[in-house]
Amino acid sequence: MIQHFQYKNMFENKxxxxxxxxxxxxxxxxxxxxxxxxxxxxxxxxPPVEKEEILIKQVHELMLFHVYD
Structure with missing residues (x-):
């Protein structure tokens, strides 16, 4: 399970x-x-190959929730 997820804009121009x-x-x-x-x-x-796909899916879901809500 992902813990302490943080994100920020890559560019100053949001x-x-x-x-x-x-x-x-x-x-x-x-x-x-x-x-x-x-x-x-x-x-x-x-991440380990066997976990990478799962983690990418979780990152995608978190970004959808936080950025595109």
Missing amino acids: QLPGWTFSFYFSGLKYQGNYHKDGRVEWTGPT
Whole structure:
């Protein structure tokens, strides 16, 4: 389960889409960029292959809730 999820705008001009995010999963911190098309780009350690798809789905759901509500 994702813990301590945080996000912020990637650009000062808030009209430009793009966000940075971070969270903890299994005691490790993960960071990335969330693009307007829903693509996730990891900027730090990459999650294990068997968990990556699940984590991307959770990030997408959290971003939809926080950004597009």
